[in-house]
Amino acid sequence: MKKIYFLLLLLPLGLLAQHNQPNIDAFTKQILDKQKSAFTKAHKESAIYWRVTSTNFETYTGGLWQENDTAVYEYDTLNYVSTITKSNFDTGTSAYVPSTRDLTTYNAQFYTLSRTYQTYDGTLFVNSTLYAYEYDAQNRQTSYTYSTWDGAVWVGQTRTLSTYDANGLISATNQSYNAVTSAWENTNRTVYTYDLTGKQESRLDQNWVGGAWENSTREVYTYNTEGQLSLTLGQTWSSGAWENSYEYTYQYNANGSYTLFISRQWVAGAWENYYRYTYTYNSSNYMEANVLEYWVAGAWEKDSRQVITYVNGPNYDIYLFQDWDGALWVNDYRYEYTYDSYNNYDVTAYTVWDGAAWVPSNRTFYYYESFEVVGISGPLAAKEAKVFPNPFEGSLTIEFNATTAENAIFSLYDITGKQVATSQLQTVVGNNMLAVNTADLQSGLYFYQLSSAGSTLKGKLIKN
Numbered sequence: 001m002k003k004i005y006f007l008l009l010l011l012p013l014g015l016l017a018q019h020n021q022p023n024i025d026a027f028t029k030q031i032l033d034k035q036k037s038a039f040t041k042a043h044k045e046s047a048i049y050w051r052v053t054s055t056n057f058e059t060y061t062g063g064l065w066q067e068n069d070t071a072v073y074e075y076d077t078l079n080y081v082s083t084i085t086k087s088n089f090d091t092g093t094s095a096y097v098p099s100t101r102d103l104t105t106y107n108a109q110f111y112t113l114s115r116t117y118q119t120y121d122g123t124l125f126v127n128s129t130l131y132a133y134e135y136d137a138q139n140r141q142t143s144y145t146y147s148t149w150d151g152a153v154w155v156g157q158t159r160t161l162s163t164y165d166a167n168g169l170i171s172a173t174n175q176s177y178n179a180v181t182s183a184w185e186n187t188n189r190t191v192y193t194y195d196l197t198g199k200q201e202s203r204l205d206q207n208w209v210g211g212a213w214e215n216s217t218r219e220v221y222t223y224n225t226e227g228q229l230s231l232t233l234g235q236t237w238s239s240g241a242w243e244n245s246y247e248y249t250y251q252y253n254a255n256g257s258y259t260l261f262i263s264r265q266w267v268a269g270a271w272e273n274y275y276r277y278t279y280t281y282n283s284s285n286y287m288e289a290n291v292l293e294y295w296v297a298g299a300w301e302k303d304s305r306q307v308i309t310y311v312n313g314p315n316y317d318i319y320l321f322q323d324w325d326g327a328l329w330v331n332d333y334r335y336e337y338t339y340d341s342y343n344n345y346d347v348t349a350y351t352v353w354d355g356a357a358w359v360p361s362n363r364t365f366y367y368y369e370s371f372e373v374v375g376i377s378g379p380l381a382a383k384e385a386k387v388f389p390n391p392f393e394g395s396l397t398i399e400f401n402a403t404t405a406e407n408a409i410f411s412l413y414d415i416t417g418k419q420v421a422t423s424q425l426q427t428v429v430g431n432n433m434l435a436v437n438t439a440d441l442q443s444g445l446y447f448y449q450l451s452s453a454g455s456t457l458k459g460k461l462i463k464n
Helices: 012-018 026-037
Strands: 048-061 064-075 081-090 095-106 112-120 125-135 141-149 154-165 168-178 183-194 200-209 212-223 229-238 241-252 258-267 270-281 287-296 299-312 315-324 329-339 345-353 358-372 383-388 395-402 407-413 419-426 430-437 444-452 455-463
Touching (some): 064 095, 064 358, 095 125, 154 183, 183 212, 212 241, 241 270, 270 299, 299 329, 395 444
Antiparallel strands (some): 048 358, 064 081, 081 095, 095 112, 112 125, 168 183, 183 200, 200 212, 212 229, 229 241, 241 258, 258 270, 299 315, 329 345, 345 358, 407 444, 444 455
16 A cells, blocks of 8 residues: 655654654644644743653553653753753663763854764763754854764764855755865755745756756746745756656645645656645644545545544644545554643554554653743843733834843744744843834744844744
8 A cells, every 4th residue: 555654743852753653744744833833822921831851762562561762851051952861771680771862052042053973882972973053144054064973083974055045045055075085075956046025936956967067856836826835846857958747736725724735747748646635624723634545547546544633722632544445444553642731742652553453552751840931141131131012913022121232133933943033233231122023923832032242032922
């Protein structure tokens, strides 16, 4: 039976992904993330937040739950994850043995500078791989380098160099390190173009061949009158010309959520249906099911579906996968979720259908601690900033006191980390006030950052 899964659903901390669970399609993930991002109003008045301190992963073996591994999280003074230490359970000694460690550092604007992965050799943690990042003045990632440890120094393997214009990313060039020539060499790149409104209109992939860039594939994007993506055209470069390869079409409901995704292939000079996803929603516009179908002998034929049930807003307790046997939907596997009183994940479980009953496979327990919103230090520290109202609607006001005259930047980010608003102010000694227009932003959770030289304030906001 054919199945198409585009992207892994990142459950908290990606733990299910680490244990090789089945994937969930990209559009479903996007829909669920959007639903979840808007669900924080119940705690909007509280300055207390929660962070994971550890997780425990267990597997079901021989009718019993068996401890498998654990992960412990450490944070810096600004509540950013600094260390994740994973240990595996030794059944012989009934004790946890260190396995891997993930160390993260940040720059002054709290963007990741490096992630160092280490493995435990029985006595010490030994370097394994390193991911290093660089940014421009607008905190846009300009380089990403992957290196490995040779026992003494880090040795570069691959890197990506990115450039931008006012619209966003315009090129990402991948390179590999040639140890013989001690030089970085181009391998491939992606080039992006935008229309006059700032929407991405194309993506071009090229390979480095014989000292020059050679076209490989491209995608061209079309939008409807609402500004939503309606068509993706995929083409390949052949004999000096672009040839059609595939196309994706999209439809939406009145709330802007996907209702239909269709994939077609270019066959013998004409478009031929390949597969499609159909999405349905409940009365709260939370996705309750999607159905995957393939085009077979001139008609759509069911293949599989995903069904979601909810317990509190967008908090889903069952995520069920089923296959079509020609007459009925048959269970395949499912995820089960429970939550604590603060809507944090308590337990996530994975079970499979044996034809008659659900059989446990594995589960993860989450443990938390509370912390308060971080204040500011440095030139802005004479008075903590006030960002109000919260929840906000058409505009935000930022009021703060500065001890020196310098440039301050206020930035607003959505739940995915995308910057959606920014404003700058040349401060004066004493009280300062800045207004930001937010009328075009959708309802949901946002993160803000107010920064000047050596000072940063970060927090969370809700838009009604």
